[in-house]
Amino acid sequence: MARKPGSFAVHTALLFDPKQKAWLRNVSIEINPTTGAIARVVTRSSPDLPSPLPPQDIDLRNKVVLPGFVDSHTHIFLHAYAERPATQQMRDQSLVERTVRAANHARAALLAGYTTYRDLGTEALGNADANLRDCINRGLIPGPRLFVATEALASSGSYEIRVENKVGLGLTVPRAADACDGVSGVRAAVRRRVGDGADVIKFYADYRRKVMRWPNDIESGDGPGNRILFPPDNKKARNPAVPLFSQEEMNAIVGEAALAQLPVAAHAGETRAALMASMAGVNTIEHIFEDTGGLLDRLFEEMKERGTVWVPTLATAEIATTDEIYRWCKAAVKKAHDQGVLLAAGGDTGTFNHGLNAREMEIMVESGIPVEDALVAGTIRGWAACGKDQCGFRFGWFEEGNRADIIALDTDPREDARALRRVSFVMKDGRVWKRDGMPVDMISVPQWPAEEEDLSRDGSSSQGWFEVPS
Ligand SMILES: [Zn+2]
Structure with a gap:
């Protein structure tokens, strides 16, 4: 069959197709x-x-070819907490600094093979993620295809930046979430997110809301002279993750998002709120770091039955x-995988x-999950986390009509535990951004007019570049 005019081809010898979960030749x-x-x-x-x-x-026969990776849980406006704590980033960094950093983050992610990001909240920057998404889509900067949450939903007095000086003397801090309460309140908040340009609705099903009860010693590690002398020694009791919304409120969030045809992601540190969120019908549950209530088995049953994806x-x-x-x-995670719970790879990057x-x-594999299933979690399952066809695109596997998001590794991840770090080719939407391990010329710069054009000041300039306004 002849090729269509203008088309080109990428040739592979070894390729992984996540939809078939199979390694394919030639x-x-x-x-x-x-x-x-x-x-x-x-x-x-x-x-x-x-x-x-x-x-x-393009001949990629000496490489291992995959669809572009999807990171299902990112924060494009945050950089490593080890460099600066999240609260300080949110409270102290300027819009300009955070935006410039985000542009760098987007480029770094793309060059690492990540062609799609599900970005779950700007963290105190309003809906700047929707603007950044549009900048990338307009070709202004390189970056993954962003699906954004704008602000996460949280109930009053929960996910917010705390300062001890409540009197404040006029000091204000930016809000870290769109606070909302009650069935009509959460519905209104979802509508605000849709209006602000959200592609996915994120809410905090629970949070360690007692942060600030014992603030300095435990949470921020203040030094001698500013300590609370006798903080409670039970780490869980001091600050447990507790539900932020009632079941009715969670149901209403999911119901309202469904009207807008948007997927829903629920943050849950604990199994109790995760179970409530799964029963409400969310698409994904983020985190789950603890099971103090002993609900894990019941939660996994529920998630498996409903097809809830765990990130x-x-x-x-x-x-x-x-x-x-x-x-x-x-x-x-190993247990969830073995019991058939769907997993998507999202680092909270x-x-x-x-x-x-x-x-x-890598950690999924280190947990005992087969490399093929980890690759599924990092590709086609990410598409599921983005809402499948609701997101408007198909990506994460190879099929006619899918986005041409193609990456290549130098080594085989079945043999090399660090293979996923060795991304030497990146294509997104049919455009090459990395080749032979090197970034390809990124963004076009203004071009001088052709030499023969007259740019002198004598009035003959065809473009009027040097005309001085009278
Ligand atoms: Zn997060």
């Missing part, structure tokens, strides 16, 4: 550069290619929780730096 992918979509997927009869190859074709954010558990909690998370996103899939 596949060529024809791409329509006008639509940025896959035009055709063809299996060749041999590893060989016709000679000479059309010059625009366990293991990479942030690794850096931001205790060894005990991290071990619990890895065991829980931003708590550690963008570009290191693949750590989430």
Whole structure:
């Protein structure tokens, strides 16, 4: 079958297709550069290619080819907490600094093979994520395809930046969530998010809302002279994650999002709120770091039955929780996988730096999950987390009409535990951003007019560049 005019092809020898969960040999992918979509997927009869190859074709036969990765839980406006705590980033950094950082984050993520981000909240920057998404879509900066939450929903007095000086002397802090209460209140909040440009609705099903009860010693580690002398020594009792919404409110959030045809993500640190969120019908549950109520088995049954996707954010558990909690998370993820709970890979990226996103899939494998299932969690399952066809695109596997998001690894992840770090080719929407391990010329810059054009001041300039307004 002849190629369509203007199309080009990517030729592979070894490719992983997450939809079939299979390693395929000798596949060529024809791409329509006008639509940025896959035009055709063809299996060749041999590893060989016709000679000479059309010059625009790309030969990736010495690499391991995958669909572009999807990170299902990111914060494009945050950088590593180890560099600066989240509260300080939200409270103290300017809009300009956070935006410039976000542009760098987007580039780093794309070059690491991440062609899609489900970005779950700006963290005190309103709906700037929707603006950033549109900048990327307009081609102003390189970056993943963003699906954004704008502000997360939380009930009053829960997910907010705390300061001890409540008197304040006129000091205000930015809000970290869209606070809402009651069935009509949460419905109104979902409508505000839709109006602000959200692609996904995120709400806090629970939170450690007693942060600030014993503020300094425990939460911010203030030094001698500013300590509370006798804080409670039970870590869980001091600050448990407790539900922020009633079942009726969670049901209303999901119901209102359904009217807007948007998926819903629920933050849940504990199994109790996770169970409530799953029963409300959310698409994904984020985190789950503890099971103090002993509800894990029931939760997994519920999630499996409903097809609720779990985004366990293991990479942030690794850096931001205790060894005990991290071990619990890895065991829980393995158990969930074995019981048939759907998993998507999302690192809560931003708590550690963008570009290191693949750590989430690595930890899944270290937890005992087969590499193929980790790759599914990092590709097609991410599409599911974005709402499947509700998101308006298809990506995460190879099929006609899908976005031409194609990446290549230098080594085989079945043999090399660090293979997912070795992304040497990146294509998004049919455009190459990385080749042979090097970033490709990123963004066009203004071009001088052709030499023959007269740019002198004598009035003959065709563009009037030097005309001085009278
Ligand atoms: Zn998060």
